[in-house]
Amino acid sequence: MRSTFKFASKTALASAALASLALPASVSAHAIWFAQRATQLALIYGVGADDLDAVRRMDKLTSVTGYDDSWAPVDVSLRVAGPIPVVDTMEPLHAVGATMDYGIWTKTPDGKWHNAGRDEHPDATISERTMKYAVHLVGELKGEVPLLEGHPLQVVPATAGIPQTLGEPMIVRVYYNGQPAENAAVLADYVNDPDQVPIMTDAQGLATIPVRNQGQNVVVAIFRSPTDDAARYESIEHRAALSFVLPHLPE
Secondary structure, eight states, rough: OOOOOOOOOHHHHHHHHHHHOOSSOOOOOOEEEEEEEEEEEEEEEEETTOOOOOOGGGGGEEEEEEEEETEEEEOOOOEEEEEEEEOOOOOOOOEEEEEEEEEEEEEEETOEEEESSSTTOTTEEEEEEEEEEEEESSOOOOSSSOOTTTSSEEEEEESSOOOSSSSEEEEEEEEEEEEEHHHHHHHEEETOTTSSSOOOOOTEEEEEEOOOOOSEEEEEEEEEOOSSSSTTEEEEEEEEEEEEOOOOOOO
């Protein structure tokens, strides 16, 4: 599965940066990321500790891709294992990515969300299209993380390696359509603290966050771009996860 996205012009990127300033106060909505489950790498859909039924949402995935240690593509697929999809591959895996088009959602004054546009709910208080992306690093990072095809929003380590100890500062850079994204919201620990106050990226798309866990880390960036269908939704929310695991002491 693959998806294609057109790169925006500098004018569009500037407009998107302004639109991102309107991020809601609560950023604890659902994302996708990869995590180990019973020695297997699973695709998770959820927020915080709430892992929802990712299998039921597999039809919304637009790509699943694998990469070797030189970032050349390798064959991967998702296999249903109970309530979660797990990654299958016969080749050495250095990284895996996924993209999801979660569709159009509106929130009506009664607080309910509907999988429909403002054209069907003209009294909606929020109307948006939601796009989700995930990149997981398998093992220790060596070199830079490239920008992946089909990931308009991507959060990457800004250095060639990742700090290996809890509490160390980590600099990340957020890109939108290949350009640094200013005023993207970055959450350092999406799983254990989804309601944290986000750190906003600077003009170079940079943010400094603490390494939050001596184990699974899920960093999420959120960015809003202008609508391409004003009659149905007001903006497009892009939500990108970068996950990696730091090693613990030997047993």
